[in-house]
Amino acid sequence: MALPTITIPDRLGAARTNLTDKLRRKPIADLRGMPRDIVEHRASFTLYRYSAVRGIEPRGRPVLLVPPLAAPALAFDLRRGCSLVEYFVHQGRPVYLADYGPVNFAHRGLGIEHWVDTVVPAAVDIVAAHSGADAVHLAGWSLGGIFTMFTAAAHPELPLASATAVASPFDLRRVPLLAVARPIDRVAGPLVGPAYRAMGGVPAPLTRLGFQISSLDKYLTKPLAMVVHADDRDFLAQLEGVDRFMASMYAYPGRTFGQLYHVVMRTNEFATGTMELAGRPVELAKIDVPVLVVAGTGDTLAPEAAVHHLLDLVTGSPDGRLVRAPGGHLGVLTGRAARRTTWPAMEVFFRQYDDSTSTADAR
Secondary structure, eight states: OOOOOOOHHHHHHHHHHHHHHHHTTOOOSOOOOOOEEEEEEOSSOEEEEEOOOTTSOOOSOOEEEEOOSSSOGGGGGOBTTBOHHHHHHHTTOOEEEEEOOOOOGGGTTOOHHHIIIIIHHHHHHHHHHHHOOSOEEEEEETHHHHHHHHHHHHOTTSOEEEEEEESOOSOGGGOHHHHHHHHHHHHHHHHHHHHHHHHTEEOHHHHHHHHHHHTHHHHHTHHHHHHHTTTOHHHHHHHHHHHHHHHTOOOEEHHHHHHHHHIIIIIOGGGGTEEEETTEEEEGGGOOSOEEEEEETTOSSSOHHHHHTHHHHOTTOSOEEEEEESSOTTHHHHSGGGGTTHHHHHHHHHHHTSSHHHHHHHO
């Protein structure tokens, strides 16, 4: 069957419609979140379960999504038609999310160990109990992937079927942006500690600025891109989704920022595979479940080399895999290409470890 031909008048008509909607401030993107219910609300996080889709038989073990800090959890559910959550629920997979909510001055004393030893383990146990599943797929993006891996390493007693890290850098010497920042750190470093301790953390505007700097080329060329793609409604809808995401950035808690600053600028501790948390070493080599690593081919914040270094560290995992997918730091998780790359690759991996026999064999 012949495909319809898109003519110049068609494109001009589409561009005119999109421009009219923009001028009228009529949303192009469908920014409704996928339906969900609160499973449990605690002081440090809220656990959500996304509603199953009517007519689709539930199947597979549940996946628990682990967000980073500062970036809002809506990254997993950016917009209708381009939502990782939407994709998984349409596969019939039970989907849960641990949402930490915004950070404020009261959270200034929380460090990485808070998420690794308290928040993520508690969320895993609740998901297992609520779903009735014998094991849970744990999947995190960016710093959430780092939380995921250190949790799996620190708590072998957790009922995990697998652990996935998307765009999570473990060898920070491979991040060009940080190489540029280190000479600045030698001059301004002594001022950083007193500054973030006085503020209780890093304010949301600064975390937003950092994210924008990591994709500065896209940020600067955005007006031109909107003109070039004026007839592409899905492209413009994606920009709206990303704009909302950027406007929803949170602050970083002070102690966690201090730990990360030390790792990033001074020690590159993640690259060793061992991190000191709550007075004891946590070794990634102790992870004994299948591991999936997803790297974005256009990610400047977490380049491929920095991300796939994780596979050199999880030597105790029975199955370590790398998926390379197009997109930057956010795009590899929820860009338009992720529909065909990242999400199906994750689902294929989860399916392989959806029953106890597969997991036992892998171990």
